[in-house]
Amino acid sequence: MNKWKSILLPVLIISALMSCKDQKETGNVLSVEVYETSADGNNLTKVEPFQVSDSATVITINENKTFQTITGFGGAFTESSAYLLNRLSEKNRDTIINAYFSREGANYSLTRTHMNSCDFSLSQYSYSPVAGDMNLDHFTIEADQPDLIPMIKDAMAASENGFKIFASPWTAAPWMKDNNEWVGGSLLPKYYDTWALFFSKYIDAYKAEGIPIWGFTVENEPHGNGNNWESMHFTPREMTDFVQFHLGPKLEADGHGDKIILGYDQNRAGLREWVDVMYENEATSKYFDGTAIHWYESTYEVFPEELQYAHNKAPDKYLIETEGCVDSEVPAWKDDKWYWSKEATDWGWDWAAEDQKYLHPKYAPVNRYARDIIGCLNNWVDGWVDWNMVLDKQGGPNWFENWCAAPVIVDPDKDEVYFTPLYYTMAHFSKFIRPGAQVIGVDNPDKDLMVTAAKNPDGSIAFVIFNEGMENKNYTVRFRESEISINLGAQSLQTVLIPVTN
Incomplete structure (x- = not known):
C-alpha cells in the first residue's frame, strides 16, 4: 500500500461512518442486516460496513402490493x-x-x-x-x-x-x-x-x-x-x-x-x-x-x-x-x-x-x-x-x-x-422467509439484478437480491421513508433483513 492510500483509507472510512451517523440521526438510514453468499467466498456471511455512497440503482420495496402467502x-x-x-x-x-x-x-x-x-x-x-x-x-x-x-x-x-x-x-x-x-x-x-x-x-x-x-x-x-x-x-x-x-x-x-x-x-x-x-x-x-x-x-x-x-x-x-x-x-x-x-x-x-x-x-x-x-x-x-x-x-x-x-x-x-x-x-x-410470510412488491429498474421480497408474520421483511454477473453492483434499497446503499459484488446473493416493523 502506498503512503497516500495508507493516509486516505482511514479518512474515507471515518467519513463514511460519520455520513452514516448523520443520516441515522435524521432517521433516513434504513436499519438492516445483510447476509451474503458469493463466489469470492462468503457463505451466508453477515457483511458490513455498508457502502453509504449514492447508487444509481434504487430498488423500492412496496409492502402495500401483496401476492401469495409462503x-x-x-x-x-x-x-x-x-x-x-x-x-x-x-x-x-x-x-x-x-x-x-x-x-x-x-x-x-x-x-x-x-x-x-x-x-x-x-x-x-x-x-x-x-x-x-x-x-x-x-x-x-x-x-x-x-x-x-x-x-x-x-x-x-x-x-x-x-x-x-x-x-x-x-x-x-x-x-x-x-x-x-x-x-x-x-x-x-x-x-x-x-x-x-x-x-x-x-x-x-x-x-x-x-x-x-x-x-x-x-x-x-x-x-x-x-x-x-x-x-x-x-x-x-x-x-x-x-x-x-x-x-x-x-x-x-x-x-x-x-x-x-x-x-x-x-x-x-x-x-x-x-x-x-x-x-x-x-x-x-x-x-x-x-x-x-x-x-x-x-x-x-x-x-x-x-x-x-x-x-x-x-x-x-x-x-x-x-x-x-x-x-x-x-x-x-x-x-x-x-x-x-x-x-x-x-x-x-x-x-x-x-x-x-x-x-x-x-x-x-x-x-x-x-x-x-x-x-x-x-x-x-x-x-x-x-x-x-x-x-x-x-x-x-x-x-x-x-x-x-x-x-x-x-x-x-x-x-x-x-x-x-x-x-x-x-x-x-x-x-x-418463514411460513406465513407474504410476498410483496419490489420495483427494480436494473434488469441484470434479480430481486424478491416477503413480509414475515413477525413483521420483518426479507429482501433477496442476486447478481449473477461478473461486475460489482451498488444499489440502494428503499423502504417507507428510509433507505440504505449497499455494495453487491459480482456473483453474489444477498438477503437483506429489515427488522420487525409496525
Whole structure:
C-alpha cells in the first residue's frame, strides 16, 4: 500500500461512518442486516460496513402490493440421504441435521419424502409386497425403519419451529400395474380403490411412528421419466378421476380429509393441460389443494407464463415447486468455484430433442438455484423444495446410477462433510422467509439484478437480491421513508433483513 492510500483509507472510512451517523440521526438510514453468499467466498456471511455512497440503482420495496402467502422451503428425506447419515459419526450426523433444521441453521419448513422406493433408494421395494392383496392386509413400512424414519425423527427433534412433510409415490407395486413392472405402465382401474387405501394406510403407519404427514403429491412425474427408474403414468384425466372418485373420498372417509393433495408433479411446460383438467369445475377441483411442479424442463427458464396461468386457474390453491436438483452430474468435492462456474450440464445437454436443446445450456449450479427460486416467488409459487439433502461424492447412492448433486456432500469412508454453496443458497430463503410470510412488491429498474421480497408474520421483511454477473453492483434499497446503499459484488446473493416493523 502506498503512503497516500495508507493516509486516505482511514479518512474515507471515518467519513463514511460519520455520513452514516448523520443520516441515522435524521432517521433516513434504513436499519438492516445483510447476509451474503458469493463466489469470492462468503457463505451466508453477515457483511458490513455498508457502502453509504449514492447508487444509481434504487430498488423500492412496496409492502402495500401483496401476492401469495409462503408455505415453506426445504428439501427431501430420501433413503439415500438417510443411509449416508447413518454411516457418519454421530457428531457429523448431528451437524448436518442441525444445519438443515435448527433455528440457527437453514430452518427448513417444508419437506418431501418418497412412498415406496425411488431412484434414490438402495433397492426397489414396496409397502404392499404381496401380490393381489387388495385390502393391504400385509402393508408395512418396514423398509423405512433402518434409515428414513430415524432421519425424519432426528430432524423433528432439531426443529424448534417444526416443518411440514408431504409424501410422493414413484410407483405402485408392479402387481397393481398393467405392465407388471417397476418402471412405466399405468395403474389398473381395478386397483384404484386399493391404491387410495395405500395412502390412508401410509398416514396411519407414519402417525404410529410419531410422524405427522401434511399431504401428498398424487404421483411423481406422471409423464414418466424415459423409462429409467420407478414410474407410473397418468393422463390429466386419469389422475383427476382417481383423486375425485377414489383418493379424496377415501381420505375423507378415513378421517384424513385435512391432508393436502397436490396434483401433477412434473415440469412446468406441461402445466396448462393439467390445471385445465384438474380445475375444470367445482367437482374436479374439490379434493385438489394445489399443483406441484418440477424444474427439469430447462436449466435457466422459469416459465413465468405457465406459472401465472396455473395460479390464475386456481388462485386459492397451492403452487409448490416439489423437486429440483443439479441432475446428471457427479458433484464437485470441496470445490466451491465449480458451483459458481458455468460448467455443469443436465439431462437435456445429452438427451433433449434438438429443438429443445436451447433450454439446456451449460450453467452455474448456484445461478440455477437462485434464479429459479426468485423467479418462482415472483410468479405465485408459495413453496420450493430441493431434492436430496445429502449425497456422496459420486452423487448417490442411486440404484439406477442417476448421479446428482446435493447441497451437502459427504465421504462416509473418511467421515467428511462438505457444505456446498447450494446449501447456503437455499438457506438465504428458508432461514429468512418463514411460513406465513407474504410476498410483496419490489420495483427494480436494473434488469441484470434479480430481486424478491416477503413480509414475515413477525413483521420483518426479507429482501433477496442476486447478481449473477461478473461486475460489482451498488444499489440502494428503499423502504417507507428510509433507505440504505449497499455494495453487491459480482456473483453474489444477498438477503437483506429489515427488522420487525409496525
